[in-house]
Amino acid sequence: MQIDPVFFNAGRWGLGYDPAVGEWSEEHVQPMLDMIGGVLPDRGPLRPVMYTNASSDDPANLPSHIRAECPELPRPLFSTPVGAHNGDSRNNGATKAKAFCCAFDKWLSALPQWHPYFAVIDSNECHHLSVPLSAWALRPTPPDRARIVVNFDAHADIQTGVPVTRPLRCDNWGLYVLRPIGDVYPQAAADTYVGIGNNTGSPTPWGDSFAFARWGTLTKTPLGPGDMATQLDAVITLLDRQQQWSGYDLYISVDRDIESSSFTDYGDGRYTPNDVWARVADFIRAAQARGVRCVGFDICGLPTVNGRSRISDDWSEEQRIDRALEDIVAFTEAIDRLPEAAPPPFPQDRLVSSG
């Protein structure tokens, strides 16, 4: 299945970790773009969407192709810093959801896109980028098809007690796909949010999976310890309890912190890369077998700039980056093997005018 690759930088690689540098720098990003582009053959140009100082209104912080294609960006872009690049834990990755999603919708609408996309988010501190990404991917889904967001992650990334007027963060974004966000998303972006691979201490590997549905009281539904097909069936059962659907559309996110030797900002996870690759591929195959259409995929959490890591070990910086590229290859191959979705997920008139 053809996919459109997008690279979302979230401030880490663009700023080179130096909070004193307030301007976009391609010093570290361009080599990473070249490396990612190098393992995605025959898929056309890798389109970068980047920002550096997102609390600034200055469009000079945006890459030139975004400035050119989308001249009327909302001002102010954001009300609080996004993708914090310093040790200020108060603002780490935090922003007001409405302004953030509005700005990203503008940016996404400026990207040509005819296929499901595959996005790479540089820091998993910015996993909340998956809100506008999944909302954008699932927007063309007609109301009689169910919309599923699945997050393979060591963490739940959902906090049920948080109102959606609070800052959107990497650790609470799951709720934001289930709730309207002002007039940006007057309808919830998804019907269910699913967490797979959470590490809550279950003695059974892959036994901590859960789903939340958008309707009624927010209630956690365990998916049981079964294989991926069984867990997907549990999600479908949850959805089918609400209404009869004509089909199901799926957006997948993978936080690399689920994996050992991932070297993300949030450390290393419980599962080996081979195990994660196999589970994600199993899930995609189970979806395909049930006619569940994959409309988008993101992988989140590269090693920090130039392969640096807070995790102490004897891996070289190059080896850490190679590990991330291995993930990108493994996940894109799993998607690539899918036949073209029918009906195609995106209409040819998907491009909307910006401004």
Ligand SMILES: [Mn+2]
């Ligand atoms: Mn996450």
